[in-house]
Amino acid sequence: MKLALPIELALAAVFLGGVFVAQVPDGHFVVSAHEHVSLSAGPGGLFLVDPRIPGAPVPVAGLGADLTGLGIAGAGANCVAIRRQDGALLAGERGLITKAIHLHEILLAGTSAASDVKVFVGTVADPFGGGIHQVAVLPDGNALIAVGGLAATAPLNGALLGVVDFAAGTVSPLALPPGLGSHATALAVDRAGATAYAYVAPTEASPFGDLYAVPLASPASATKLASALQDVSGLAVDGKGRVLAAASFPSPAIHAVDPLTGSIAKLASPADVNGLGLEAATDQAVYVHNGATSPPGVYRLDAMGTSHLLTTGVTGVASGVDVRANPRTYGDGTAGLATYDWQVAPNPGGLPRVGSASFTLTVSSTSGSAAGVAYASFNPASFPFLGTTALIDPVGSFAAGNVPADGTVPVPIPADPALVGVATYFHSFHLDAGAPFGLASSPGLLAVVLD
Helix, strand or coil: CCCCCCHHHHHHHHHHHCECCCCCCCCCEEEEEECCCCCCCCCCEEEEECCCCCCCCEECECCCHHHHCCCCCCCEEEEEEECCCCCCEEEEEEECCCCEEEEEEEEEECCEEEEEEEEEEEEECCCCCEEEEEEEECCCCCEEEEEECECCCCCCCCCCEEEEECCCCEEEEECCCCCCCCEEEEEEECCCCCEEEEEEECCCCCCCCEEEEEECCCHHHCEEEECCCECCCEEEECCCCCEEEEECECCCEEEEECCCCCCEEEEECCCCEEEEEEECCCCEEEEEECCCCCCCCEEEECCCCCEEEEECCCCCEEEEEEECCCCEEECCCECCCCCEEECCCCCCCCCCECCCCCCEEEEEECCCCCCEEEEEECCEEEEEECCEEEEECCCCCEEEEEECCCCEEECCCCCCHHHCCEEEEEEEEEECCCCHHHEEECCEEEEECEC
8 A cells, every 4th residue: 555645754743743641651660669667768659760761750749648658657659550441550558557558549640649549458467567569450440459467357358369449449359278378479460361470478577488370260279380489579470471570589580480380480680679560562571679778779671681770769668660551552453253453562663762763563363464454643533434443533544554464564753852752543454354344453552652
């Protein structure tokens, strides 16, 4: 297909046409931190961090003392996750004995909390402290939490895992097999949202524990995946389906655990890791130092195992990290004989960075051939179109290019600094005899240009 404009000019026109405002800047990291009971680390809170340009983090303003720990020893934000569906921040508290613990749903206006809805999950009963150690977002937008050190009272009634539904304001306990321990110190969920991985230890202070695979449909049938890793402080699932684990034993390191065999491979050897996440587009781990022996640092771990420091400006004890995925999909595609989707976790073309002449997007197909055509616009939409749902605004839209059989769509990004922070939306269509009117489609895709 011949394009109406050269791709570079067309993209420049689209990118410059619409600035995208997100809850967390797309591609950026959000870090949680809490006050320490004995270190002079300062108050914690939530902080926004550029994914590539080192510099000072941006603190989220307007948070209460239960998330900053200001004036409350040992309290603050212990973990954080970004809800893909709307960009809301889900932040879990920690604290010392008798502290009431909540999970917060925070919407931002710029870099300030515009709203903060919190759900009570329990009260700390462990003398060493406790709270929500890690939170993960499920496909339906609800939150899965891992807790420890809480009293065996409602709503969790002693369960170490629970599902928080903010719309209903409820917490539903997930009962693991009895006798595993009193603290689930780390948590991650696979891409399908079917299996959770939880590290369970006897107490907050204990370095000993086990990594479990937990079928969310039947958590009582959880099985032990690995015992060799100890003092695990964070978990994530990468694009290969491996469980990444930050552990201090047998040596301080980030490891990859095969979920089928339990075999363990060391990826890198940073010390004092207190929170672990994943940059989906590149399949690279991100992590935070806890500040026990050095300033709380935020790092990206590249594919070669090299750590890249992004900031040491987080105050308090850095305890968790998540990434606002970029690019990411939205809406639903229309299937035919095949189903079409965008590959974003990871994206073979990497991050959409300004001046990236080699940036690409990729469509996958269950039939093996993804041939079709991709369109772009600077605004999303949702309206019926020839048996599909069109997910981009037709006003100002243009053909981004033919989608070849292998699905790779070149999308060179002009070297124009004015493009940083602006967005484009993509949607692909495919001739498919099994689809309504013979036309199938992918979900929509959003890509925001980074510096």
